[in-house]
Amino acid sequence: MDGTTHTLLAVGLMAASFYSGKYLGRREAVVEFVNTLLAVFKVQSLEITEDLEFFVYDDDGNQKKVN
Numbered sequence: 346m347d348g349t350t351h352t353l354l355a356v357g358l359m360a361a362s363f364y365s366g367k368y369l370g371r372r373e374a375v376v377e378f379v380n381t382l383l384a385v386f387k388v389q390s391l392e393i394t395e396d397l398e399f400f401v402y403d404d405d406g407n408q409k410k411v412n
Contacts, residue, residue: 399412
């Protein structure tokens with residue numbers, strides 16, 4: 346394998362690793378953020394409307410507006 350092919354292959358694999366890690370890291374950060382919110386409010390689910398109103402739902406299905 347010549348130097349040019351090796352360099353192109355190595356740089357291509359590093360770029361693929363970088364962008365896949367950037368994508369997967371962002372997805373996991375969002376999941377962790379949502380899980381933290383659920384734990385802080387001690388609720389089962391949350392909902393954010395298009396008007397940016399934030400609602401949480403407890404175990405009994407009761408709704409509470411947070412903001």
